[in-house]
Amino acid sequence: xxxxxxxxxxxxxxxxxxxxxxxxxxxxxxxxxxxxxxxxxxxxxxxxxxxxxxxxxxxxxxxxxxxxxxxxxxxxxxxxxxxxxxxxxxxxxxxxxxxxxxxxxxxxxxxxxxxxxxxxxxxxxxxxxxxxxxxxxxxxxxxxxxxxxxxxxxxxxxxxxxxxxxxxxxxxxxxxxxxxxxxxxxxxxxxxxxxxxxxxxxxxxxxxxxxxxxxxxxxxxxxxxxxxxxxxxxxxxxxxxxxxxxxxxx
Amino acid sequence: xxxxxxxxxxxxxxxxxxxxxxxxxxxxxxxxxxxxxxxxxxxxxxxxxxxxxxxxxxxxxxxxxxxxxxxxxxxxxxxxxxxxxxxxxxxxxxxxxxxxxxxxxxxxxxxxxxxxxxxxxxxxxxxxxxxxxxxxxxxxxxxxxxxxxxxxxxxxxxxxxxxxxxxxxxxxxxxxxxxxxxxxxxxxxxxxxxxxxxx
Ligand SMILES: [Zn+2]
Ligand SMILES: [Zn+2]
Numbered sequence: 001x002x003x004x005x006x007x008x009x010x011x012x013x014x015x016x017x018x019x020x021x022x023x024x025x026x027x028x029x030x031x032x033x034x035x036x037x038x039x040x041x042x043x044x045x046x047x048x049x050x051x052x053x054x055x056x057x058x059x060x061x062x063x064x065x066x067x068x069x070x071x072x073x074x075x076x077x078x079x080x081x082x083x084x085x086x087x088x089x090x091x092x093x094x095x096x097x098x099x100x101x102x103x104x105x106x107x108x109x110x111x112x113x114x115x116x117x118x119x120x121x122x123x124x125x126x127x128x129x130x131x132x133x134x135x136x137x138x139x140x141x142x143x144x145x146x147x148x149x150x151x152x153x154x155x156x157x158x159x160x161x162x163x164x165x166x167x168x169x170x171x172x173x174x175x176x177x178x179x180x181x182x183x184x185x186x187x188x189x190x191x192x193x194x195x196x197x198x199x200x201x202x203x204x205x206x207x208x209x210x211x212x213x214x215x216x217x218x219x220x221x222x223x224x225x226x227x228x229x230x231x232x233x234x235x236x237x238x239x240x241x242x243x244x245x246x247x248x249x250x
Numbered sequence: 251x252x253x254x255x256x257x258x259x260x261x262x263x264x265x266x267x268x269x270x271x272x273x274x275x276x277x278x279x280x281x282x283x284x285x286x287x288x289x290x291x292x293x294x295x296x297x298x299x300x301x302x303x304x305x306x307x308x309x310x311x312x313x314x315x316x317x318x319x320x321x322x323x324x325x326x327x328x329x330x331x332x333x334x335x336x337x338x339x340x341x342x343x344x345x346x347x348x349x350x351x352x353x354x355x356x357x358x359x360x361x362x363x364x365x366x367x368x369x370x371x372x373x374x375x376x377x378x379x380x381x382x383x384x385x386x387x388x389x390x391x392x393x394x395x396x397x398x399x400x401x402x403x404x405x406x407x408x409x410x411x412x413x414x415x416x417x418x419x420x421x422x423x424x425x426x427x428x429x430x431x432x433x434x435x436x437x438x439x440x441x442x443x444x445x446x447x448x449x
C-alpha cells in the first residue's frame with residue numbers, strides 16, 4: 001500500500017456514510033487529491049478541524065481500493081477569519097471552487113499552491129477582500145497561461161487604442177473599436193479599469209489593499225476578469241451566485 | 251449482481267439506495283430479511299409505507315409531522331417569542347431531548363453551501379422571514395451545524411434578521427468546529443443552548 005505525505009489546502013469536502021468526509025486537497029506536488037477522512041464529522045475525531053474547507057495542513061495519504069484515505073492530518077493554519085466573516089467566506093469559497101475547476105488531478109504546481117496560500121493569508125487580514133480577490137484572479141490566470149491581453153487589440157494587434165475599447169472573452173483580451181464590430185454584444189471597458197488590472201497584476205498580495213479604486217472601476221474589473229475566466233472554464237461557478245447574494249444583499 | 255436471482259438482486263439494489271449503505275451491508279440486510287419470519291417483514295414494509303403516507307412537513311415550521319400545523323407549533327405552553335433555527339428535522343429531536351428548549355422551531359431543510367451551489371433560495375429562509383414579520387418573535391437562536399455550511403447559513407441569517415430588531419444568537423459553547431450537531435451528546439447541546447452568543 002502506497003503512503004505519502006504532502007502539504008495541502010482543502011478545496012472542497014463532501015459528507016459520505018455515517019460520519020466520513022471526502023476531502024479534495026490541493027497539493028503542490030500532485031495537484032488535486034481526493035481522499036476520505038474516516039469519522040471526520042464526529043466531535044471527538046482527530047480529523048475534525050484539519051479536514052474542513054480552507055484548512056492548510058500536512059496530510060498523510062494512503063491509496064485505497066476505490067478511494068484514497070487520509071491516515072494522518074496535521075493542521076498548520078485554519079484561517080478562522082474566513083469562517084466567521086460572511087463576505088470573506090464568500091470570496092474564499094469562490095476562489096477554492098475556481099482552483100478546483102481550473103486544475104486537474106495529478107497536475108501539481110508549486111507556484112499555484114503558493115499563490116493560493118498567500119491569498120488565504122492576505123484575505124484573512126485585509127480590509128479590501130474585493131481587490132485582493134480580483135488580484136488573485138488575474139494573477140492565477142496569468143500563471144495558468146490565460147493572461148488577458150490588455151495593452152493592445154487582441155485581434156488586429158493595434159497598440160494605440162482609440163477612445164472605444166471593448167473586452168472580448170473569445171479573443172481573450174481587449175479589442176479596438178473597429179474589431180469590436182466583428183463580435184456581438186461586447187462590453188466597453190474604461191482605461192481606468194485596464195490600468196487597475198495591470199496594477200493588481202504587478203503588485204504584491206500584501207500591498208494590494210493600498211491600491212485605491214472607485215466603485216464603478218471595481219465592478220468593471222470584476223466583471224471583466226470573471227467573464228474572461230468563465231469563458232476559459234466554459235461554465236459558471238456555483239459559488240459566484242452566493243457571492244452575488246452576499247455582496248448585493250440589503 | 252447477476253449471481254443473485256432477480257428478486258434478491260432487486261432487494262439489494264433498493265437497499266443500496268439508502269444513505270450509508272454500501273454493497274456489503276445491503277447484501278447482509280437482504281439475507282437477514284430472507285431469514286426472519288414473514289410477519290416481521292410485513293411489519294417492516296407496512297411501517298415504511300405508513301410513515302411515507304402519514305408524515306408530512308409542517309406548513310409553519312417545516313418539521314416532520316402527522317398533523318399540520320405540528321404539535322409543537324400548536325402547543326400553547328411553548329414560548330412563541332423564541333425560535334430555534336435548525337438544518338434538519340432530526341435536529342429538532344436532538345434539541346427536544348435536552349428538555350432545555352421551550353420555544354418554537356424552524357427547519358431550514360439544509361444549509362447554505364456556496365461550493366455545492368446550495369444558496370439562500372434553496373433552503374427555507376423566506377418562510378422564516380415571513381414568520382418573523384408577524385412581530386411576535388423576540389429572539390432567534392441559530393442552531394445550525396458548527397461547520398462551514400452551518401456558519402455561512404448562520405451569518406447570512408443574522409444579516410437578514412438583525413435589521414428587524416430581533417435578537418439573533420448562535421449556539422456555540424462546547425460544540426467543536428467541524429462536526430455535525432447529530433454527534434454531539436445531549437449535555438453538550440443543552441450547554442450550547444445556555445451558552446449561546448449574540449450575533
Ligand atoms: Zn483591432
Ligand atoms: Zn410546526
